[in-house]
Amino acid sequence: MSLLEVRDLRHAFYRVPVLNGVDFSVEAHEFAGLVGPNGAGKSTLYNAISGLFIPDAGTVTFDGHDITRMTPHERVALGLVRTFQMARGFPKLTVFQNLMLYAQDNLGEGLLASLFGSRTGKQAEEAAAAEALAIAHRLRLDHVIDNPLTALSGGQKKLVEIGRALMARPKMILLDEPMAGVNPTLTQQIADHLRGLNADGITICLIEHDMPLIGQLCNPVTVLAEGRTLMKGTFDAVISNLDVQEAYLGARKEHA
């Protein structure tokens, strides 16, 4: 049984169909890729998997649980965390606080622990803080760590988005175009880190339009188009597919 299994997922917004029976699965410990033209339904698929809305039909199972109708936090509790394509975050909270909020099972967050300072709570909090600082450092966010999110550049917000997913250390991370807007050099370093996480056992699914990056990281790659699964295969199989080239990659013109 796959770690994440999506079966025949269908959804329409105001009668406009967006997902037309998506089948999609990710095995445990995989670093899966998800690509497809703009508007194919990739983010919408993530939304359904993570619980932003309940799909019209179809099922989502994760780690043996049917999560189709669960609330978002229940899915997180099972170990499924996502990032957003349009970076969101808690705007008035600092980068540090934003990161800290993604630490899972932080015992310090209980009211009583907060009020009376339990030992375990304090330890959990300190461990999370150390982790948050390390992640911020890796993402080059040290010097803005105390900035509220509203005072970040567009790329920095995307970095925080990545950072939050890293904080969670879940079973599986769904990344939605994390690198769009991130400087290429930093992208490489983050890619290395993600690969390391994956090696540590965290399953990752990545939506990206940066084909070289997908090629570097992902196997297998699933292609979504018009709300359906077009194909699934290795990166090379995918880019050599004519339909994919037609719909997604486009013929490459030489620039004068």
Place this chain on the structure above:
Amino acid sequence: MLSYLVFALITAGIYGILALSLNLIWGAAGMVNLGLVGFFAVGAYASALLTTLTGMPIWLGLICSMAVGALVGVAATSATLRLRGDYLAIVTLGFAEVVRLVALNERWLTKGADGISGIPRPFAGLLNPAQFQIFYMVLVLAIMIVAFLLLRRIDRSPFGRVLKAIREDQELASFAGKRIVRFKMIAFALSAALAGLAGGLYAHFQSYISPDHFQSLLTIYIFLAVTAGGVGRPAGAVLGAFLVVGFLEGARFIAHIIPGISAVQAASVREMMVGLALILILQFRAQGVLPEQRLPAPKR
């Protein structure tokens, strides 16, 4: 004059507790409680009825006013905690109205518009009125300070951080794995308990309460206090409460200085000044006098 100041401090202390209550729910968790005065009233009636009807000791009455405030608060709002903020605002507004109507019309319980008089005062037999006032001032301010310290602790704690996250974007908070309904419920219960406690303290100070005591004007005052003092910071809430009481009382003296105006004009000048003062504060300090603090990350 001294006893007047003592009295004003008691009032400010009670307003301060209410402001702390509002600041917790609104400033930290972003839930707009337009029915604050309703919880204040519930607390006041709870302790007043229990102590007068069953002879319960006052300290127990005060604890009950917290418990009843919290219970009623959660019961009234649990249905809306999943919903967006505006609806909580309306529901709490309605709650306060219902409390007022029940207090007014259910005579068998609340004695209706007559109100409940003869609510016991602590140590009333031992102290003369002046001593009692001073004792009560110390009591109220001490409770306020304890509440302040606890709330400041919450404000800076991981729990407070989650509340603030819910305030900023509750949907996203649930994607961060937070059980938002649970957090909101705890916060609301805590806030309602505090408002109830303020009500209980008020009842045992005044020894008389009636539906007229609990007009929405008080909610407005507290909102003004929290806004002027600084939303999202317990110290701001307390400062704001003292500022508002200062304005309310100080404006009396100024209004009387203006020559040639009638009593009703003086009264309107007084209220105008209160409105104006708050607008002016906000013009110069839109975030309030003591704006929300951002805690720096620990050093590596």
Place this chain on the structure above:
Amino acid sequence: MIPLIQAILNGIMAGSLLAIPAMGLTAMFAVLRYANFSIGALATIGAFAAWYANTVFGWSEIPALIAAFVVAALVGMLVEQLALKRLRPAGALTVAIASIAASVLLENVVRFIFGNDLRAFDTPLVRDWFFWGLRVGPQQLQNVIIAVVIMALVFGFLSLTRYGKAMRAVADNPDLARIYRMDPQKIAMATVALGTGLAGVGGMLLGLDSAIEPMTGSRLLLPIFAAAVLGGLGSIPGALLGALIIGVGEEISLLFMPATYRSAIGFVVILLVLSMRPQGILGERR
């Protein structure tokens, strides 16, 4: 059956009074994204302006209505300019609270000038029309019609005209609006003029139906706000619908509840509706 129909008619007539200021509130919310609670006091100011025009200058109803609109709009713009505008970056709730402070201020300016005495318009009262055992008030019917017409005009303006769309664009994203050559300041002012002017008109109609004193408007602030929320803050037809539902709900409740609990019923109705439609009846989801 007759009492029920009569109660519904009564509710529509009572609700239409709330509708106009509720539309003003919601129109401002649609564009500026904060609830301007000064509409209570501005309704009072509109009522006093119309009353002054009517009893002192002898103006008839329609010119007096225009006076109510204009005066309330001018004062509303002044409040926006002097007290609220600069607070917008501090957040919607800060502005809303400041508008309450402004409301306290305005109400007492009125009290300072006119005192607490009740005043009434110099217009004849008309007896109800009776048919099939029902009765309706011609003046109240007229209020219903005015409310519907205003609803249609404002709704059409906001959703069909370019200026109306620009208003919504400014609400959405002021920086982007500037890049696309819209002036957020001007548009905000126009919206405030529209919204507070409507509050003024509502105040006058309220005054025609009841009496005018410094609290005329603020007395009804809560039901007005409730109507706007019920209909979905930001939705013009929603405000009308919300007001009518509250009106009808309250009147029907009188058939089986003591009259004193009437205003609680309004809130029960709101709770019921909102638990089914959390975004308000016609509200857009955010």
Place this chain on the structure above:
Amino acid sequence: QSTGPIKLGTLTPLTGAGGPYGPVMAAAAKAVADQVNAAGGVLGRTVEIISEDDQTNPEAGVRAARKLIDVDGVQAIMGTWASSVTTAVAPLCWESQIALATVSGADTITQLPHQGYLFRTQPNTALQGRKFGEFAIEQGAARVFFMTPQTPFVESQFGAIKAAVEAAGGHVDLLVYDDKKSSYRSEIDEMLAFNPDMLVLGGYTPDTTVLLKDVYRSGFGGKLLAFAYSVNQKLVDELPADVVEGIFTISPSPAEGATGYSELSQLINVTSPDTYTAQVYDQINLILLAIAVAGTASGTAIKDDLRQVSQNPEGVEVANAVDGLQALAAGQAVNYNGASGPCDFDAIGDILDCQFRYEQVKDGTLTWLKTA
């Protein structure tokens, strides 16, 4: 405190629900003080009135009272209107040994342990209810409907009306409404369903105004009876003539021929002052006379000597403080009969006896019918 001006406070509603009443009350107290000061003051000291606003809200009322007592050092507070405000302020007064004169109606007020520091000029509410009922019967009504907002005296008032009407074989019914509404159409439908031939209105001016308009629109054909403090000349002037024509009003009143009421009317330049104004007028006159008799200006003196000037059988009848002070100076005892009634008090501070003035709106003016 025995030098400087004698300080008295008014604590009337200047804002909030009681707003229509408080300002004139405060003005009346001030006018009496001016009058007395012009005539040389009391005990050789001038009288100073400090007016505060109770906002029709006991919470605010207590704050204002504290300021009057602790900062201004007043010896008496006059004019508290809402029963809740009076009840809230009363303990402050007796603890500080300050006299409290009120116009509130709730029966419970005089039962407070006020040790004599409290007195009220408003007649007992049950008595008023009985007068309503009796008058209704007198007017030939067999079905009487009482509409009132929620007040502390709804029950006692309605009970008295009911007793009076049912004793004569009539029927009564009651509707308690919410006084903050802008229309009462459905309430009126309920009233019409009872088919009354007299409607008794128990509210205050703002809600009564709205109610009267809706009653008119409904084409109700029966008679209307209201308190004179709600259907006052101001309301009669403001509402269209057909709406108010024929309404009966009832108010506590001094004995026929007493001059207090007309003197008050002249003093404050108001055609027919409402009962609350008349009562405050009486309160300050009584308090000043009591101070003069006692020879000291203190709350205790007022409490102790009030009945010396209000109901002294040997006293000469006076209707204002200036005359009374003169009489006292001349060594005479005085018996004050005021603008609101004879002002005689029982042991707990309620008025002993009172007459009522009945008026009817005729051609747009309140016209005297009888005093009984």
Place this chain on the structure above:
Amino acid sequence: MLEANAIVAGYGAAEQILKGASLNVQAGELVTIIGPNGAGKSTLLKTIAGLVPAKEGKITLAGQDVTAQSALERAKSGFAFVMQERNVFGMLQVKDNLELAYSGPRRGFASARDAMMDRYPVLAQRRHQLARTFSGGQRQILAMAMALLTKPKILLLDEPTAGLSPKATNELFDAIIALRNEGMPILMVEQHALEALQISSRGYVLVAGKDAATGTGAELAADPEIRRLFLGG
């Protein structure tokens, strides 16, 4: 055409993000700014467009000093700007976004809009959709279409290809080249840095609020140090 000289700017009173950045764009030139995240690239574009006030320095457009002008005035004098974030009116329908963006005479609107919809069919298919429900890529396309509808004198683009599929990215670059060839000066920030530099006449590398390096697109793309630090290899 556009010249920004020693710009100092930032957010709030104290903060300095730009510490004396300068650049110029000549008529018919496509100029690209690259740099690490948080370097101040967007801030520079916003300062040029007037959304962030310049504390020091001077900005001229076609020889005219616009430093003191508001964003509104600059927009009127011919700046078009596709922002990095929040670049469409999310609460409005697609067709209303286009209508508000268009700035020519009223009767020319229908044809201008139809031309734009021909170029980007997704806008026609989804004309009634609220812009905020657009996918990331669709949104970028709408933003670009809106900017073009203003018929600008100069085009400022902040990461226009972020979120676009490879195919759409290529198409957009083609469109940009076509505009450049029509003589439109374009100033662009890109993280698809290598591709962007390849089609640019000149480029600037912005680091920590200052222009650290400049040269023709090809020169910069070939510089090994710049490749290592900013181009990812």
